[in-house]
Amino acid sequence: MRDIEYYRTRPKIDAHNHLNLGMRYASFLSWSGKPIPNFPRKMNGLDEMHDVIGKYTRPRCHTQEDVVALIDMSVKDAIADGVTVLEGSIDIGFMVHYQGNSDAFLKMVSNFVSSYSKKIRIKPELGLGKTFDKAKITQWAPILMESGVFTSIDLYGPEIEDGIEDFKEIFKLAERLGIKKRAHVGEFSDARSVRRFVEFFDLHEVQHGIGAAGDESVLRFLADRKVRCNVCPQSNYMLGAVKSLEAHPIKAMLDAGVPVTVGTDDLLFFNRSVAEQIFDLVSLGVITETDADKLLAEGI
Numbered sequence: 001m002r003d004i005e006y007y008r009t010r011p012k013i014d015a016h017n018h019l020n021l022g023m024r025y026a027s028f029l030s031w032s033g034k035p036i037p038n039f040p041r042k043m044n045g046l047d048e049m050h051d052v053i054g055k056y057t058r059p060r061c062h063t064q065e066d067v068v069a070l071i072d073m074s075v076k077d078a079i080a081d082g083v084t085v086l087e088g089s090i091d092i093g094f095m096v097h098y099q100g101n102s103d104a105f106l107k108m109v110s111n112f113v114s115s116y117s118k119k120i121r122i123k124p125e126l127g128l129g130k131t132f133d134k135a136k137i138t139q140w141a142p143i144l145m146e147s148g149v150f151t152s153i154d155l156y157g158p159e160i161e162d163g164i165e166d167f168k169e170i171f172k173l174a175e176r177l178g179i180k181k182r183a184h185v186g187e188f189s190d191a192r193s194v195r196r197f198v199e200f201f202d203l204h205e206v207q208h209g210i211g212a213a214g215d216e217s218v219l220r221f222l223a224d225r226k227v228r229c230n231v232c233p234q235s236n237y238m239l240g241a242v243k244s245l246e247a248h249p250i251k252a253m254l255d256a257g258v259p260v261t262v263g264t265d266d267l268l269f270f271n272r273s274v275a276e277q278i279f280d281l282v283s284l285g286v287i288t289e290t291d292a293d294k295l296l297a298e299g300i
């Protein structure tokens, strides 16, 4: 039986990491100075999580220095886990702290890529929140995408189809620019919605996608199209999307031939790194060591 060090020392990807929430709670607390009560804890879905974000994390971020500090903590904690490729999401909303100055924002992002290049390969992702100001997204997203700094985009927010038409043009632009297209779907939503999002946006990858496991034909569809799912078992457990890690459908996804990686989602909230989660899954008998090696090899 391999120990945790085996997984920590293997090169690996974290392809599902929101860099504003990607650090350990200890890192966050030493910076913020304001404890989050009874934390990290199991939560009742995304509403409770957004409650904590609204009360404790978002109000702590005021300045460009704060943005840099948050991302920096996340990168350092990824390096500590032995992550070698970090496809980390940077929310377009951070542009507010740059007064909409895209040059300054892009310079900040590029600085991370270059200053950490010897330790970790950072592939910045532009995160698009469905609930963020649509006018600002329409204005800023094309400029940011055309800069060449971002290697992927990710759409997240309520997993409903209402309003997804508003983002169609941005995904078409991503296609023209050769930017990888991702969206959050199938975290709480079903297999049909996963298929629908993949087809509507012509997604390369899905963030979560575990709902697909409810329908074998959708798993086959993902496998045939080689749509990678960047799943986050600990996040799914802590938010109640699955009852337990043992009940997580990652094995069914792997066995169906769907490309899968394990990501942290929000390390601040879920507190299990990529290495730790793969170790947990093997220890609990959810996946085999061969599956673990497949997960580690994906995306690097």
Ligand SMILES: [Zn+2]
Binding pocket: 016, 018, 184, 207, 265
């Ligand atoms: Zn996520």
